[in-house]
Amino acid sequence: MPxxxxxxFPGNDLGDQFRFWPKxxxxxxxxxENKHAWLEEKRxxxxxxxxxxxxxxxxxxxxxxxxxxxxxxxxPATHGVLRCVVKMDGETIEKSVLDIGYLxxxxxxxxxxxxxxxxxxxxxxxxxxxxxxxxxxxxLAVEKLADIEVPERAQWIRMIMSELARISSHCLWLGVGMxxxxxxxxxxxxxxxxxxxxxxxxxxxxxxxxxxxxxxxxVANDFSARAIEMIRDFVDTFPxxxxxxxxxxxxxxIWVERNKGVGRVTREEALELGLTGPNLRGSGVxxxxxxxxxxxxxxxxxxxIPVREAGDCLARYFLxxxxxxxxxxxxxxCLDRMTxxxxxxxxxxxxxxSKEEVYYSMEGMIHDFMYTDVGTVPPKGAHSYHAIESPKxxxxxxxxxxxTGRPWRVRINAPSFTNLQAMEHMLEGEMVADTVVIIGxxxxxxxxxxx
Amino acid sequence: xxxxALGAFLVINAMLLSASLLVFAERRVSAFIQNRPGPNRxxxxxxxxxxxxxxxxxxxxxxxxAQSNKFIHSMAPVVMVVxxxxxxxxxxxxxxxxxxxxxxxxxxxxxxxxxSVYGVTLAGWSSNSKFSLLGGLRSAAQMVSYELSMGxxxxxxxxxxxxxxxxxxxxxxxxxxALLGWNAVRNPIGCLIFIVTAFAETNRAPFDLPEAEEExxxxxxxxxxxxxxxMFFLAEYVNWFIASFFIVTLFFGGYLVPFEPQLIALFPxxxxxxxxALLQFGSLMLKVGFFAFLFIWVRWTFPRFKYNQLMKVGWxxxxxxxxxxxxxxxxxxxxxxxxGL
Numbered sequence: 001m002p003x004x005x006x007x008x009f010p011g012n013d014l015g016d017q018f019r020f021w022p023k024x025x026x027x028x029x030x031x032x033e034n035k036h037a038w039l040e041e042k043r044x045x046x047x048x049x050x051x052x053x054x055x056x057x058x059x060x061x062x063x064x065x066x067x068x069x070x071x072x073x074x075x076p077a078t079h080g081v082l083r084c085v086v087k088m089d090g091e092t093i094e095k096s097v098l099d100i101g102y103l104x105x106x107x108x109x110x111x112x113x114x115x116x117x118x119x120x121x122x123x124x125x126x127x128x129x130x131x132x133x134x135x136x137x138x139x140l141a142v143e144k145l146a147d148i149e150v151p152e153r154a155q156w157i158r159m160i161m162s163e164l165a166r167i168s169s170h171c172l173w174l175g176v177g178m179x180x181x182x183x184x185x186x187x188x189x190x191x192x193x194x195x196x197x198x199x200x201x202x203x204x205x206x207x208x209x210x211x212x213x214x215x216x217x218x219v220a221n222d223f224s225a226r227a228i229e230m231i232r233d234f235v236d237t238f239p240x241x242x243x244x245x246x247x248x249x250x251x252x253x254i255w256v257e258r259n260k261g262v263g264r265v266t267r268e269e270a271l272e273l274g275l276t277g278p279n280l281r282g283s284g285v286x287x288x289x290x291x292x293x294x295x296x297x298x299x300x301x302x303x304x305i306p307v308r309e310a311g312d313c314l315a316r317y318f319l320x321x322x323x324x325x326x327x328x329x330x331x332x333x334c335l336d337r338m339t340x341x342x343x344x345x346x347x348x349x350x351x352x353x354s355k356e357e358v359y360y361s362m363e364g365m366i367h368d369f370m371y372t373d374v375g376t377v378p379p380k381g382a383h384s385y386h387a388i389e390s391p392k393x394x395x396x397x398x399x400x401x402x403x404t405g406r407p408w409r410v411r412i413n414a415p416s417f418t419n420l421q422a423m424e425h426m427l428e429g430e431m432v433a434d435t436v437v438i439i440g441x442x443x444x445x446x447x448x449x450x451x
Numbered sequence: 452x453x454x455x456a457l458g459a460f461l462v463i464n465a466m467l468l469s470a471s472l473l474v475f476a477e478r479r480v481s482a483f484i485q486n487r488p489g490p491n492r493x494x495x496x497x498x499x500x501x502x503x504x505x506x507x508x509x510x511x512x513x514x515x516x517a518q519s520n521k522f523i524h525s526m527a528p529v530v531m532v533v534x535x536x537x538x539x540x541x542x543x544x545x546x547x548x549x550x551x552x553x554x555x556x557x558x559x560x561x562x563x564x565x566x567s568v569y570g571v572t573l574a575g576w577s578s579n580s581k582f583s584l585l586g587g588l589r590s591a592a593q594m595v596s597y598e599l600s601m602g603x604x605x606x607x608x609x610x611x612x613x614x615x616x617x618x619x620x621x622x623x624x625x626x627x628x629a630l631l632g633w634n635a636v637r638n639p640i641g642c643l644i645f646i647v648t649a650f651a652e653t654n655r656a657p658f659d660l661p662e663a664e665e666e667x668x669x670x671x672x673x674x675x676x677x678x679x680x681x682m683f684f685l686a687e688y689v690n691w692f693i694a695s696f697f698i699v700t701l702f703f704g705g706y707l708v709p710f711e712p713q714l715i716a717l718f719p720x721x722x723x724x725x726x727x728a729l730l731q732f733g734s735l736m737l738k739v740g741f742f743a744f745l746f747i748w749v750r751w752t753f754p755r756f757k758y759n760q761l762m763k764v765g766w767x768x769x770x771x772x773x774x775x776x777x778x779x780x781x782x783x784x785x786x787x788x789x790x791g792l
Contacts, residue, residue: 067581069581069582069585075668091585091589091758091759178754181754181755182656182657182659182753182754182755182756183752183753183754183755184481184751185481185484185485185751185752188485188486188487189485189486192486252753252754254657254753254754254755254756254760255754257756257757257760258754258755258756258757258760431757431758431759432585432667432758433660433755433757433758434757
């Protein structure tokens with residue numbers, strides 16, 4: 001007789017305190033049921049002429065119109081492992097609860113066991129659509145902490161590459177946005193531009209995707225002549241591509257109808273929910289770190305901050321397209337104004353020595369060894385917060401030093417995480433088909449949100 | 452009787468083969484739209500790719516969800532394929548070449564397309580999955596709302612031809628000389644409405660809400676695998692191939708060769724010959740090929756409608772327009788008939 005086999009998951013027999021998942025799941029559904037209960041109580045109290053507020057009995061639902069649907073974490077359109085639990089009436093979403101953390105890798109804790117330079121590749125894997133911005137954000141935070149001067153040419157290089165990363169990230173957002181709305185080919189079209197940016201990254205940094213090109217105190221290596229030529233080519237052709245996409249989408253009735261008025265966030269709500277980056281600017285708040293606290297050389301170039309008032313998905317679409325155009329402008333100016341000079345700090349306590357020094361001099365080799373082993377040592381008790389305008393919004397690192405080569409504590413202010421706060425609010429009252437459009441237009445990257 | 456059976460056998464096999472060709476065409480054309488080569492490894496030009504796909508379907512495990520209604524779950528794909536194949540019997544391929552020459556062909560077509568909604572709805576319901584259920588419900592709502600406009604567009608054609616027989620509808624389009632006799636010229640609004648509703652009836656983009664990949668994973672066939680999924684796939688392709696046939700038959704002169712009366716006047720020997728039948732078949736396939744291409748073209752370019760927008764388009768725009776069009780055509784038929792045209 002065949003034995004009935006019950007699967008024995010790890011943790012099944014260890015008593016209740018280790019069974020994280022069932023508890024967690026129950027809590028999610030409980031939160032979904034109880035959501036807005038206080039609001040309904042208040043309404044009932046307001047109607048009941050000051051009588052003591054009592055919880056409204058659950059509304060009768062004899063036809064079983066309501067359904068709880070799990071969208072994600074494994075779902076074609078959730079951009080990674082985002083889980084939305086929604087309660088629907090027909091196709092309309094009544095309540096929604098977000099469950100994040102499926103991609104949590106403990107990056108902040110990992111940083112405590114790495115030297116500042118060693119942590120760089122981890123930042124690539126946070127917002128993996130624009131690794132260069134994360135590199136720059138990390139470097140700037142460490143440089144602020146340890147008070148390191150960065151040569152001018154390195155700053156221009158960082159700026160150019162960050163803006164390319166912004167274009168790359170926005171390209172992916174546009175392609176995925178089109179695909180979410182049903183136009184599958186758009187995804188492939190925008191990936192052609194991303195491919196060009198990948199090639200540039202390859203030429204500059206030697207890696208296509210996770211570049212890790214920035215270094216504490218500068219950048220890894222200078223632009224080659226070919227790299228500059230490639231960037232110039234890209235900058236020259238890219239505006240035409242944007243015009244092509246605008247021609248396809250701006251007056252496309254289906255695209256406009258799918259985006260207009262969907263996922264609306266007013267200016268006040270956007271500020272209260274803590275939106276950042278293009279999502280905040282789409283709601284009419286002209287906040288951009290590049291303008292308000294200029295880092296690198298952003299105070300020396302001429303660019304505008306696009307702002308839209310509507311606060312819906314369509315506004316965010318137009319805004320991101322405008323941002324790409326501004327990025328092109330910034331790159332052009334950077335290329336024109338770039339000066340010759342060193343690309344990394346010359347102090348062996350602040351940055352790696354150049355490869356020639358390492359290979360052909362004894363001191364250089366010792367410095368290289370010491371920097372790999374100990375790294376930059378900021379003063380004890382120093383702490384710094386530095387934020388940049390990453391493609392997703394304000395990306396900041398808060399660092400505390402204990403006087404060793406490793407950070408005592410790292411805290412990451414990830415824009416995707418803060419943007420996801422608005423998600424539940426945006427989903428409620430919309431339709432199921434809008435979920436994917438809203439997720440796309442918020443543009444979260446789970447690697448960054450879950451850290 | 453024997454000839455009918457033989458004809459049916461031929462048509463079904465031709466449909467299966469052309470479905471595989473369509474799969475290949477769709478993958479190649481979508482690849483060209485997306486600037487990539489597409490399948491080009493299996494066989495010459497990759498022509499054998501669909502057969503490799505089918506082989507994969509057959510070899511795959513057929514997963515039956517534990518909580519599903521087993522009988523209906525298995526029946527739904529069969530319903531889809533059978534209905535799709537049955538519709539093919541009504542197509543006139545050339546003068547006098549048709550499997551079932553019914554005098555109520557149009558009504559038969561409408562009836563069959565109405566049944567095909569059952570396949571989708573039952574598949575969605577019997578899978579016992581929420582995504583499937585949503586897909587099935589969307590499909591039911593969509594097909595019911597678009598069937599009305601489709602019926603009215605067909606009625607406007609029937610009014611002009613004065614017959615429910617497809618062969619007679621085609622022959623009637625031969626009257627106005629070269630291309631002017633086509634119903635697309637005589638009844639352009641009806642033609643547009645029929646094409647739009649044909650997209651909706653076959654669940655093709657931009658009306659592919661029942662299987663919206665980004666929202667509902669795969670819609671009504673989320674829980675299907677192996678050859679059962681293959682049957683849905685087959686039914687979908689056969690469906691829009693046949694939809695293109697009916698677009699051509701009803702509005703673009705069916706099997707008629709352009710300038711056919713003039714051609715026959717030039718070469719009287721052509722009248723009733725096999726060569727003419729072959730020419731007619733060729734002209735039909737060319738026209739159908741264009742519309743099949745249109746289906747692919749639209750699918751890989753446009754975004755998808757939202758559920759409420761779909762309903763709005765169906766009920767608030769298409770239905771009143773098709774109603775007005777039917778009345779307009781009826782008046783036209785009476786007036787022109789009175790003048791003796």
